[in-house]
Amino acid sequence: MYAAQKGFTGGLAALHIGLIAGAVCFLVGVTGFIVVPLREAGVMTIPEFYALRFGPGVRILGGLLLSIAGILNMGMFLKAGGIFVTALTGLNDPAAVNVVMAILISLVVLYTILGGMVSVVITDYIQFVVLSFGLLVSCVYAIRAVSWQGIITAVESIHGAAGFNPLDGDGFGVGYLIWMGFVAGLISCAVWPTAVMRACAAENTQVVKRLYTWSSIGFMTRFIIPQLLGLCALAYFHASNQVAVSVNNHDMTLAALPAFLAQILPVGVIGLIGAGMLAAFMSTHDSYLLCWSSVLVEDVIHPVAGGQWSTRTRLFMVRTLILLIGIFLYVWSVWYPMRQDMLDYLAVSGAIYFTGAFAVLVFGIYWKRASTMGAYLALLCGLLALLGLPPVQELLGLTQDNLGFRLTEACVGLGTTTLAMVLMVAGSLLFPDSTRELQKD
Amino acid sequence: MHGWATFWAGVIIVSLAAFTGLAIVVTIGGWRDLLALLRHDSKPAKPDRKSLTD
Numbered sequence: 001m002y003a004a005q006k007g008f009t010g011g012l013a014a015l016h017i018g019l020i021a022g023a024v025c026f027l028v029g030v031t032g033f034i035v036v037p038l039r040e041a042g043v044m045t046i047p048e049f050y051a052l053r054f055g056p057g058v059r060i061l062g063g064l065l066l067s068i069a070g071i072l073n074m075g076m077f078l079k080a081g082g083i084f085v086t087a088l089t090g091l092n093d094p095a096a097v098n099v100v101m102a103i104l105i106s107l108v109v110l111y112t113i114l115g116g117m118v119s120v121v122i123t124d125y126i127q128f129v130v131l132s133f134g135l136l137v138s139c140v141y142a143i144r145a146v147s148w149q150g151i152i153t154a155v156e157s158i159h160g161a162a163g164f165n166p167l168d169g170d171g172f173g174v175g176y177l178i179w180m181g182f183v184a185g186l187i188s189c190a191v192w193p194t195a196v197m198r199a200c201a202a203e204n205t206q207v208v209k210r211l212y213t214w215s216s217i218g219f220m221t222r223f224i225i226p227q228l229l230g231l232c233a234l235a236y237f238h239a240s241n242q243v244a245v246s247v248n249n250h251d252m253t254l255a256a257l258p259a260f261l262a263q264i265l266p267v268g269v270i271g272l273i274g275a276g277m278l279a280a281f282m283s284t285h286d287s288y289l290l291c292w293s294s295v296l297v298e299d300v301i302h303p304v305a306g307g308q309w310s311t312r313t314r315l316f317m318v319r320t321l322i323l324l325i326g327i328f329l330y331v332w333s334v335w336y337p338m339r340q341d342m343l344d345y346l347a348v349s350g351a352i353y354f355t356g357a358f359a360v361l362v363f364g365i366y367w368k369r370a371s372t373m374g375a376y377l378a379l380l381c382g383l384l385a386l387l388g389l390p391p392v393q394e395l396l397g398l399t400q401d402n403l404g405f406r407l408t409e410a411c412v413g414l415g416t417t418t419l420a421m422v423l424m425v426a427g428s429l430l431f432p433d434s435t436r437e438l439q440k441d
Numbered sequence: 442m443h444g445w446a447t448f449w450a451g452v453i454i455v456s457l458a459a460f461t462g463l464a465i466v467v468t469i470g471g472w473r474d475l476l477a478l479l480r481h482d483s484k485p486a487k488p489d490r491k492s493l494t495d
Contacts, residue, residue, distance in 0.1 A: 015452055018452075018456065125472075128468070129464075129468050132460070132464035132468075133468075136457075136460065136461060139457065148450065164445035164446060217459045217462075218463060220456060220459070221456045224452065224453065224456040225456060228456075228457075
């Protein structure tokens with residue numbers, strides 16, 4: 001849905017995100033950048049690499065920041081799910097979103113706690129099959145409903161030249177292009193834990209390279225296909241003169257795709273898409289709930305508590321955390337005021353983790369002198385990414401009126417990444433690890 | 442603008458073709474893997490080893 005929203009709000013130029021994500025993933029596959037050394041290190045998670053390279057303290061801090069960023073990151077998934085269901089089914093009452101969200105999160109938490117890993121595998125498969133074929137069928141109906149010329153006319157009329165050219169400063173611009181190449185490309189395939197886990201579990205480094213080379217198709221199409229549907233929704237509502245009121249309202253642009261699908265799809269296909277999206281919602285939530293609660297227990301709480309817990313105790317902690325995270329997600333979804341496109345929210349909240357993690361991983365892998373202090377500084381620097389959230393900017397007075405320019409997500413994200421790398425180098429040079437620690441490495 | 446529109450049309454066509462191929466390959470391959478996983482998981486665990494889903 002967030003990709004479709006970007007197609008709706010950015011026009012054809014938004015397609016650059018998928019193109020650049022696929023190209024970067026392909027390059028990672030060809031070169032093996034980050035992922036091959038991680039596989040060679042024999043670790044299964046990134047915090048494990050932190051422990052191996054920098055010690056247990058960095059593992060705990062890295063795991064904590066990863067969990068915070070991950071939980072905040074999925075904070076808006078629930079709202080997107082609620083908006084999708086209400087818009088698709090035509091529930092117009094604003095309170096209906098909250099009720100749907102409560103039902104969805106209760107279902108997901110319950111079956112994730114009871115089902116565990118097998119439920120994740122099965123729902124992931126069902127989600128993929130139903131949703132991928134449902135999306136293809138929807139594309140056929142969507143293009144037939146608006147025509148290619150209809151899309152061109154709508155983009156030209158609403159976004160102008162910036163809706164076609166991603167380099168145009170009135171639209172995305174070069175900064176956003178670099179930011180998306182970094183986030184949607186490099187980070188999501190080589191630094192984000194759910195993707196890295198695949199590389200670490202691969203049979204050997206050749207398999208890792210092949211996996212990433214072929215995955216580039218998926219990385220490209222997972223943006224472009226939903227964006228095409230978002231573009232069709234834009235053309236459809238433009239033709240019926242409904243688009244002008246909604247293009248700057250983030251909740252309405254998020255609801256544009258399901259509202260469009262509800263109007264063009266025949267009975268039966270709507271059900272298929274609704275089921276596919278619900279399955280996608282469930283499988284995304286269960287994977288993330290298991291991932292973040294496991295990271296919190298295995299990389300933060302268990303090591304801090306002395307590392308002597310039994311498997312049963314750790315499982316109990318994981319299940320308790322799944323419940324607590326579920327409650328937090330509901331509260332966050334109801335309370336947090338969404339003032340940016342969902343893709344930008346995902347990039348900024350994820351940046352709390354990945355801006356620091358990128359510096360720690362790259363220097364930890366490719367620079368022998370990278371030190372523990374440098375790693376601590378780089379990881380903590382990631383917290384500055386919070387400045388990319390509009391409510392935080394308003395709270396700190398970093399608004400366009402006060403600064404004279406808009407502090408964009410790309411500006412904050414790239415700035416934080418650069419600063420994290422500088423701190424990693426400076427910290428390593430000023431506070432090198434002791435000779436004994438280096439010899440141990 | 443029309444140059445860009447033609448370019449994006451090409452990108453969309455290539456993506457739709459690639460996505461269709463991907464969907465077919467993963468559906469068939471995934472089904473085989475899922476059956477293998479469920480068969481493995483339904484076997485009784487040996488006394489000295491725990492099941493993957495414990």
